[in-house]
Structures are given as structure tokens and as C-alpha cells.
Amino acid sequence: MKESTVTDTQRQTEVAAEGTDTLTRLEQEGEIAADYLEGLLDIADLDGDIDMDVEADRASVSIISDSTSRDLQKLVGRDGEVLEALQELTRLAVNRETGDRSRLMLDIAGFRARKRQELAGLGAQAAEEAKSTGQPVKLDPMTPFERKVVHDAVAAAGLRSESEGEEPQRRVVVLPA
Secondary structure (H helix, E strand, C coil), X not given: CCCCCCCHHHHHHHHHHHHHHHHHHHHHHHHHHHHHHHHXXXXXXXXXXXXXXXXXXXXXXXXXXXXXCXXXXXXXXXXXXXXXXXXXXXXXXXXXXXXXXXXCEEEECCHHHHHHHHHHHHHHHHHHHHHHHCCCEEEEEXXXXXXXXXXXXXXXXXCEEEEECCCCCCEEEEECC
């Protein structure tokens, strides 16, 4: 049997190169998304600055405004419905350019950041209720993004949760210990 001659240093170099490749790919996704969104803002005659980042192995693009973000609220819509649609269109634009499926996250006027805080609180509250009553706690139906935030908050509280149901009625159930 032939022994491997790959050294630990070579393995570390390969892993570092993979990480660099991933970061470069995600930055490219962000650039493509920013160009696409800049075009949409121009067409809609809306002012906004575009901020790009890489968070949790996905490209993240935010549209922010120095002036009142009232105009940008039109791009969020009721309960983030327009934001979800714009995110999907932006992902499709990235896919068209790269040929790869994108997991890009779009935030407009801080909507997702505020929603994330609200949902983390809801998850912690549901976990506390499940601990104190010993009963599963079923939450209202949520989008995949919302469910992910709640699952993370429940896990941080030391409990388990699962999703049940079919879209668009899929919900989180927090399980007692």
C-alpha cells in the first residue's frame, strides 16, 4: 500500500486556496448584484447606496439611504414581500452571469436586520415557553429566512426545533428538552 506524500503544509495551502476562491466568488456575486440593483434604482428613480459584504458563506448586499428611507420602503413592501421578490430577481441575475446558483442575501433600509432581531427574540421567547411548560411550541408560518433565524435562536437557548408543514404554511415547532 502506497503512503500519501501530501504534507500538512500542502493540505493547509489547499484549504486556504479553497477559502480564497470562495471569497472571490462571493465578492463577484456581490459585484454582479450591486450592478443589477444600481440599474433597478436608476429605473425606479430612487436614491440609495449599495453596501456589499460576505457573511456566513454568502454574499450580502444592502441598499441604504442617507435621506429618509421612505422611498426605499417601497422596495421592501408589506412584510418584506417586495424585498423577497427583488432578492430572487437579483439571485437570478447573478445566476445568469455566473452559471451558479446564488444564496445572496439582500437587505433594504435595514429591514432584514430589524427582522432578524425581532425573530431572535421570538425564538428565545418560544424556547423559554417550551422549557417552562414542557410542551412543544408552534409558531406562525414563516419564510425560510425567518425560520432559519428562529432555529438559530432556539439552538442558542439550548433546545431543538424543527419545521413542519408545506410552503407557504411552513412553521417552526420548538421542542422541549
